[in-house]
Amino acid sequence: MRKLVVALTLCVAVVAPVQAFEAFTVEDIRVEGLRRIAPGTVFNYLPITTNDEVDRQLAADAVRALYDTGFFQDVELERDGNALVVNVVERPSVADIEISGNSAIPTDALKQAMSDSGLAEGETYNRALLEGIERELRRQYFGQGRYDVEIETTVSPLPRNRVAIRIDIDEGQTARIRDVHFVGNDAFSDRELDGVFSLGRKPWYLPFSRRDRYSREALSGDLENLRSHYMNRGYADFSINSSQVSMTPDRSGIYVTINMDEGEEYRLGDVRVIGDTVVEPEELEELIELETGDLFSQERITGGANRIRERLGQEGYAFANVNPVPDINRDEQTVDLTFYVDSGSRAYVRRINISGNYRTDDEVIRREMRQMEGGWLSSENIDLSRRRLNQLGFFQNVEIETPQVPGESDQVDVNVDVTEGLSGSLQAGIGYGSGQGMLLNFSVAQDNVLGTGDRMQLALNNSRVSSLYQLSYTDRYYNVDGVTRYFNASLRETDARRARLSDYGVRAGNLDIGFGIPLNEEDQVRIDVGYEDLRLNLGSQATDDQRDFVDEFGDQYENFKTEVSWIRNTYDRRIFPTSGARQSLGIEASLPQSDLQYYKANYSHRRYFSLAEDWSLSLQGRLGYGEGYGDTSRLPFFENFFTGGINSVRGYRASSLGLRGEDDRPTGGNFRAVANAELYFPVPFIDSPAVRFSTFVDGGQVYNTREQDIDFDDMRYSAGVAFTWMSPLGALTMSLAEPLNDEPGDDLDRFQFSLGQFF
Structure with missing residues (x-):
């Protein structure tokens, strides 16, 4: 038998000479040496079939394939008569992969990465692939600053x-940054520039900081932050020449050196807008908010271009191009700025497509859309539509895209993709509040009844102070104009003595119907009857004033009530807003046919200011005033305003401020004033949208105008810190406050908290 050994390895097969042999026609092909791999797999890759004439070149190609x-790992071709024999040695398979010593990168993540690269249990072993994985693993650890990894x-x-x-x-230890050194900075000190960097030496007062971990x-x-710092402060020619990273011999310390060229400080010269502006150039120039003589600022220039783009988007020019071009005059150290505007074609909406709403009717989504089919595309209407859909509370996420219609330069589709959340709830649980005591609650609520967007709720809540039984229904779109209709039936029992107030109890049953009438996208008027x-x-320890009221008006009343209120809401989101405001002004009154005639007016205004990422400031003020009219000479004492506690002036016991009766218990008053300033900030190691921390200053007081003058010098103030967590049981709120001007006799309660939903 003549043998033809074509190759032992691929290298030999490609470049080494093959033993001289006579070409022959293959009549049969046999494969030997297989254990795991099927012969069919070899035949699929072998470029030789029966009746082919095999020569030296074809044999080499077959080995290579x-x-x-x-x-x-080895391939040989042999000739047995006119039969071609393919001898192979299979690569071994991977039976087990064991990883030890890793903590910075989880084992599951490592094995998944290896599997994605083709190295996993059951796969063919490839040494080159394993070496590549080793190199990538080292690169990952180097990216974490672990340079002594083995x-x-x-x-x-x-x-x-x-x-x-x-x-x-x-894994070794993470290399720590010993110092960041700046070379070439004259306008700003090292300390100022160090504040721009997230990397640097770890502050002594932040022992858990990761600032000194290099990556x-x-x-x-x-x-990039350093470049922005200079470019936003007039240094239009700023450049970073080099950045050098050096390590200590033991690879435990890192020194970073930044070499820069600050250039000169530039101010703006002429600022103009040219091109196809659609709207008047003067209007667009006002949107830029830059004037001659201002310091050059790349951030403000980019902001001006974005505002021009948004303004054109409101007119339907969704694909407008705004290109700010600076012209630097180095002799005069000025920069002339020209905004070149190409509005393009106005885009029209061909179709609005809705997806992801497997429970909610299309109509519920479409009626919130402020972008109409057939109209021009408005970025303002798209943003407003997204905000209105988010405010419904039905959806976990709302995405709106505006792809261009294929083959059309002036048409787009609006694709609305929603991710539905749980709009219904069945809750049963307990809560506790420092002013309410233990709370037992049971409620069934459906925020999207049968996909119609309506809300229905049945609630039974019982605390130490009060019990509430309530059934309500809200028809969000009572008519095509967006009028909302409300129905409510409730029974409330209140024991004021258990709230440390006067000795009386109230049992009130209510039937209400109301309408919410939208005036525009932000304003609503609500009318309730x-x-x-x-x-x-009355208890045995009721005050003389309360007994006089009962003697005059009795202890059973049938009242017909109405309330008219105006609400403006521009919050960016429903839960934990960071910008926008909410104002409300309402007047509640009993009608003349009632047993008691009185009214109460309330005004509240809360505004959020976004200061920086995850930082916001809230300012809030609330006023309330009530009085009797007609045959009722005063506001009923059980309708008095109260203040103090976790929802008004923290640090003082709930409802404890104001005048007191003969039993030294708070009686409340017919005028209330409360103000709060609160700064919300992030906390290291807690990155959750359901958690919020703040520091605050509160002030407030209630007055009885029949017995005292309104003197704001009597306001009580406090300051402290607070924490809120939207837990599965409801909002958990805690505050630690220090009264700032408490007087003898004030009831203090520095630590306060509440858990659960209170009504």
């Missing part, structure tokens, strides 16, 4: 042509 599959790989043969792979990792990605971001059946129960 089989070797390239990665299945074999990785040792052991491959152990097993029976049946298998191997076990063991990877031992010594290439963080350095790249810091260099209702019937109230109220029973008053």
